[in-house]
Amino acid sequence: MSTERSGAPDTVRVNSRETREVSALERGLHYGDGLFETIACIAGRPRLLSLHLARLMRGCARLGISFTRTDELRSEVEALAQARRRTIVKVLVTRGPALERGYRVTGAEEATRITLRYGWPEENPAATRDGVRVRIGALRLAENPLLAGLKHCNRLEQVLARREWTDPGIAEALMFSSSGNLISGVMSNLFLIQGGRLRTPAVDRCGVAGVVREVVMREAPRAGIALEETRLTADDLAQATEVFLTSSLTGIRPVRALDGREWAPGPVTRALQERLAAVLTAGGDD
Amino acid sequence: MSTERSGAPDTVRVNSRETREVSALERGLHYGDGLFETIACIAGRPRLLSLHLARLMRGCARLGISFTRTDELRSEVEALAQARRRTIVKVLVTRGPALERGYRVTGAEEATRITLRYGWPEENPAATRDGVRVRIGALRLAENPLLAGLKHCNRLEQVLARREWTDPGIAEALMFSSSGNLISGVMSNLFLIQGGRLRTPAVDRCGVAGVVREVVMREAPRAGIALEETRLTADDLAQATEVFLTSSLTGIRPVRALDGREWAPGPVTRALQERLAAVLTAGGDD
Numbered sequence: 201m202s203t204e205r206s207g208a209p210d211t212v213r214v215n216s217r218e219t220r221e222v223s224a225l226e227r228g229l230h231y232g233d234g235l236f237e238t239i240a241c242i243a244g245r246p247r248l249l250s251l252h253l254a255r256l257m258r259g260c261a262r263l264g265i266s267f268t269r270t271d272e273l274r275s276e277v278e279a280l281a282q283a284r285r286r287t288i289v290k291v292l293v294t295r296g297p298a299l300e301r302g303y304r305v306t307g308a309e310e311a312t313r314i315t316l317r318y319g320w321p322e323e324n325p326a327a328t329r330d331g332v333r334v335r336i337g338a339l340r341l342a343e344n345p346l347l348a349g350l351k352h353c354n355r356l357e358q359v360l361a362r363r364e365w366t367d368p369g370i371a372e373a374l375m376f377s378s379s380g381n382l383i384s385g386v387m388s389n390l391f392l393i394q395g396g397r398l399r400t401p402a403v404d405r406c407g408v409a410g411v412v413r414e415v416v417m418r419e420a421p422r423a424g425i426a427l428e429e430t431r432l433t434a435d436d437l438a439q440a441t442e443v444f445l446t447s448s449l450t451g452i453r454p455v456r457a458l459d460g461r462e463w464a465p466g467p468v469t470r471a472l473q474e475r476l477a478a479v480l481t482a483g484g485d486d
Numbered sequence: 487m488s489t490e491r492s493g494a495p496d497t498v499r500v501n502s503r504e505t506r507e508v509s510a511l512e513r514g515l516h517y518g519d520g521l522f523e524t525i526a527c528i529a530g531r532p533r534l535l536s537l538h539l540a541r542l543m544r545g546c547a548r549l550g551i552s553f554t555r556t557d558e559l560r561s562e563v564e565a566l567a568q569a570r571r572r573t574i575v576k577v578l579v580t581r582g583p584a585l586e587r588g589y590r591v592t593g594a595e596e597a598t599r600i601t602l603r604y605g606w607p608e609e610n611p612a613a614t615r616d617g618v619r620v621r622i623g624a625l626r627l628a629e630n631p632l633l634a635g636l637k638h639c640n641r642l643e644q645v646l647a648r649r650e651w652t653d654p655g656i657a658e659a660l661m662f663s664s665s666g667n668l669i670s671g672v673m674s675n676l677f678l679i680q681g682g683r684l685r686t687p688a689v690d691r692c693g694v695a696g697v698v699r700e701v702v703m704r705e706a707p708r709a710g711i712a713l714e715e716t717r718l719t720a721d722d723l724a725q726a727t728e729v730f731l732t733s734s735l736t737g738i739r740p741v742r743a744l745d746g747r748e749w750a751p752g753p754v755t756r757a758l759q760e761r762l763a764a765v766l767t768a769g770g771d772d
Contacts, residue, residue: 207585207586208511208585208586212511214510219510220509220511221507221508221509222510222512222515223507223508224498224500224507224508224600224602225494225495225506225602227645229508229514229515229578230522230641231641231642231644232517232518232641233641233642233645234515236516238587263642263646264649288587290587292515292516294515295645299494300493300494301493301495301574301604302648302673303641303645303648303672303673304648304649305649314510314515316510339630340630342628342630342633342664343628343664344625344626344628344664346646347642347643347646353515353517353518354517354518354640355516355518355589356517356633356638356640357630357632358517359517359519359549359589359591360632360633361589362588362589362590363590378628378630378664386589387589
């Protein structure tokens with residue numbers, strides 16, 4: 201998405217200290233042994249912060265990373281958000297510097313907390329209004345239920361998938377899993393409307409459980425829209441009457457074009473965009 | 487393996503400069519966007535250095551990391567090896583500090599080269615002579631042919647797999663892939679002897695193409711031992727008359743026990759241990 205290009209951060213903090221460096225022994229560096237969150241901050245407030253922090257803590261629990269300073273982290277993100285009208289705060293929590301060589305976790309590691317504040321990218325209201333053009337990604341996402349859903353730092357698949365295209369007119373690639381299921385975009389989650397039902401891929405084998413995905417899944421039934429979290433295939437995509445993407449930074453964006461196929465933004469997408477806007481205005485965390 | 491515990495490094499260099507810190511913008515930290523090598527240095531010389539560097543460069547080519555300072559890296563590793571009778575040098579090459587937020591590679595990134603020297607762990611001659619006890623890992627390795635074989639820095643699976651046991655009497659876990667094939671140890675490659683043939687799992691869907699694995703695959707035919715790189719299953723393991731593990735630090739180690747099953751180190755394992763010792767004494771890189 202165009203939101204990828206935000207240049208260098210204006211502020212970097214490691215364990216609350218302003219610095220641009222981390223230990224070369226970081227298990228985050230050696231093994232990608234950590235998690236991250238990318239938080240849109242609007243009008244001085246971090247959007248969906250509680251959902252971001254909850255997902256982060258679920259990830260820490262699943263990876264066995266002892267991180268308890270959630271309150272400090274929350275305050276730090278809130279403070280970073282205040283400085284600007286719109287900004288992006290990225291949070292990383294890693295297992296911390298290695299205490300010995302090798303994969304083994306001693307249990308005495310101290311987690312590292314990194315926050316980075318980036319400028320907001322150029323606005324692209326047309327993408328939200330009219331939709332974006334996407335492609336099908338060639339790379340197939342590997343499947344491991346123990347890592348699925350987490351926003352962990354093992355992201356070589358996304359790095360390689362994002363290298364598949366350079367055309368700035370293409371906003372995203374739709375990704376399939378190694379077993380042939382439709383999963384998500386490289387940087388976003390995916391929803392289809394089929395026969396009036398809203399459907400989104402399960403992320404129990406691969407993919408990331410996005411926070412805007414979570415809000416859409418919570419809000420859809422409240423808006424009277426039947427929702428199904430399930431396995432989806434290329435056939436489902438072909439039959440979809442509406443397709444949209446979700447991400448923390450861009451909210452809900454309709455898909456308007458894919459390999460010669462075109463969609464107009466449909467009524468379910470519009471209803472959910474309006475609902476999401478209301479939720480975000482209200483705070484959105486419950 | 488016991489070789490995992492080498493404490494903190496006595497020397498760390500980042501792009502040849504002595505420092506213990508790297509940029510907090512490192513794509514290695516954010517995405518595990520890099521590769522590593524762990525090199526045994528004996529009697530002042532890095533073992534199998536050309537094979538390690540060749541694998542590293544193949545990995546850079548596959549990930550699209552522009553790293554050309556191989557000669558400098560070689561000299562640096564050689565210099566680090568000289569100081570001690572036995573030492574371990576770990577090399578990381580990452581895509582470098584991010585030039586913008588997000589997965590996208592701009593192409594202008596400058597790779598980061600990190601070298602770390604660790605003490606040699608306590609010797610364990612019994613492991614090489616009599617063999618080691620192993621378990622079956624519960625985690626199934628995810629499959630992505632684009633990453634298979636590489637010693638890349640997306641190692642959360644190995645971190646989680648190594649957390650499955652704490653018994654110091656167990657040296658390694660044998661890992662299966664998500665599609666049910668026997669692949670490797672967490673930290674080592676695997677060979678079976680079945681009907682007099684030497685068999686090792688293909689690493690084209692997951693797993694790492696180890697450098698000692700490479701030497702064994704080259705030397706076995708020279709020693710008149712038929713070799714097959716193939717898909718292996720739990721049945722093959724059950725039928726094996728000898729089983730051994732390979733790694734850069736520990737060479738060839740027989741497996742002597744697994745879940746109540748026992749093996750004595752057999753003639754093929756012994757022949758290859760002798761052959762490997764001769765190769766390593768001679769330099770081993772061709």
